[in-house]
Amino acid sequence: MRMLCSSTLIGEFFVIGFAGLVAMKDDSLAMSTVWTVCGVAMVLSVLLCGMITRPGGVQLGWALQIGLIASGFFVPVMFVLGAAFAVLWWASVHYGRKVDGIKERWAASQAAQPGQATAGPDAA
Incomplete structure (x- = not known):
């Protein structure tokens, strides 16, 4: 799960940065406010990469x-991009947990059968 979620969060890091550049063009928004909000969100997305497996990590990801999505009120295209990343986040969590379960079952079966040298589920 960690790899899938981290990939989604790093993608969001870049999207947030680009959204900040777009929001900067809006005269009604102060540049310092735009970059404070974007900077906090960008730092949060990077920090969450290391917190995914900790308690509350997935919930913080949902908050992000x-x-x-809410940033779409300031940069309208973010409604679409935010929704797309929310779907990616759901898929990363959902399928990441499935992959983790498969890896655990494989490791348990290998521990039960010592002495067999076979390729793991990651071998290609």
């Missing part, structure tokens, strides 16, 4: 997704 809600924030991305």
Whole structure:
């Protein structure tokens, strides 16, 4: 799960940065406010990469997704991009947990059968 979620969060890091560049063009928004909000969101997305497996990490990721969607009130294209990343986040969590379960079952079966040298589920 960690790899899938981290990939989604790093993608969001770049999207948040580009959204900040777009929001900077809006005269009604102060540049310092735009970059403070974007900077906090970008730092949060990077920090979450290391917190995914900790308690509350996935929930903080959902909070970031809600924030991305809500940023559409200032940069309208973020409604679409935020929703797309929310779907990616759901898929990363959902399928990442499935992959983790498969890896655990494989490791348990290998521990039960010592002495067999076979390729793991990651071998290609």
